[in-house]
Amino acid sequence: MHYTFFSIVTFLLACRFSTVKGDNSCGSLKQWLQSAAVSVEIKNKGFHREVETTVELHPDALKKVSVLLLHRWPRGVYVDPYQLSFLTDKVDWQILMDSTIDLEVPAHQSLGFVTYVYTAFTEPLKVTIPIHSRYHQPSFAGGTYEFVTIDPPELLLRTEECSEWNNFDLHTVMEAPCNAYNTSICLWVNVNHQQKHSHDTLQLPIGDGSLVRPVCTVTLLVTIMCCLALSKYMWKYRIV
Template sequence: MAVRVAAVRAVAWLLLGAATGLTRRSAVLGAARSDAGTRAMCSEIILRQEVLKDGFHRDLLIKVKFGESIEDLQTCRLLIKQDIPAGLFVDPYELASLRERNITEAVMVSENFDIEAPNYLSKESEVLIYARQDSQCVDCFQAFLPVHYRYHRPHSHDGETSIVVNHPDLLMFCDQAGSRGMIRFRFDSFDKTIEFPILKCWAHSKVAAPCALENEDICQWNKMKYKSVYKNVTLQVPVGLTIHTSLVCSVTLFVTILCSTLILVAVFKYGYFSL
């Protein structure tokens, strides 16, 4: 009799364990299917990067379009981390002036930055741009950054050189504490957090950066995957030719001597000297 009771108890425990395992597996599979369904419904993040104006002083314009409703993005902020190649520079004093006039929110990250150095004595720099919502598009952000060409070495044949502006890093921070999109529940030992759909779809790593331009607090931003409309922006910079070196030096020396002579003649002719 005791053996039969023990056998019944063993079978019951086995059935209970199997049922618990199936329940947990069903929960995990359900969550995975939910994630897959959420990702399937996600629209791509589209980034457009273009350069405006002509000459040695340009404007870099970055536009980002989300397919999500503005209700999902109203508690989110967008930060663009742009690398500036050595052939270009951003004037930190100009950025300070633009911030005072509320035209753009950008700040230099690189230190010991020389805006007068030529291309061959410069290094890449980094700028953080806090994007703003586009007034003409409810699910769009845009960022504006003035950039300038550096001086380049003359070439032997071609009168132009190329500068490649790589795609930026797109960082997003959402205030999850005050959002309706954050729900926490518990099912047995399975704990799950439902976040913003846009983060659930495209965030793939964390990056530490200042929370805002006006303070020094550090936030953990989500680095987002996106699709770019264009390839990397390529700028063509006119440069001098080495075959013109002798001509340019001769003309420069002649003009310098001529102007200096005229100044000296004017000084001795019209100047007043007291002994």
């Protein structure tokens, strides 16, 4: 009888301790959410850029939370998976793409895509992703540039010790892969849900559509002339 009573008391105390610990962890996560911030800088010029993202977190959160940067890329740019695989051993972050990237298609035939970037527990948290601009359709209205808007990434946080998701606003909790291997889905808290960020715009040169016919005509004439000259030379010297 005494053993049964002691077992029940021990179990209740353990449950109480676990609940308090979970509440404390969720409370700490709430505090860390308030001080978390993301800043983005686009480096280089032309068709090949680098998107450098810096994450600011509370010092106590660095080794207690998992950090995920969710990039929603427009169709006017792409990341090179072969280049990223080459960088794997040189960076302290991992990346997961939601779809296969076709490097050859132009902007008007491509789709936007999403990347999940998992960072390491280092300070400062910086991630530099090389991006490349796609070729756009030529303009027939006299325009010489195309503008592509790059949105800042969404900052997602999670901790294994906090499971009381009812304590957070439902609109800030979302599902995403737990890691770069895409083996399971976890719940993450979206820090950027109610934050407003400025957007970066890429200015890309495009072709002049009014020159398509003249260029094609001149190219065809030059090709015909070269073929005739080459044929005459081969006939003259009996080159077979």
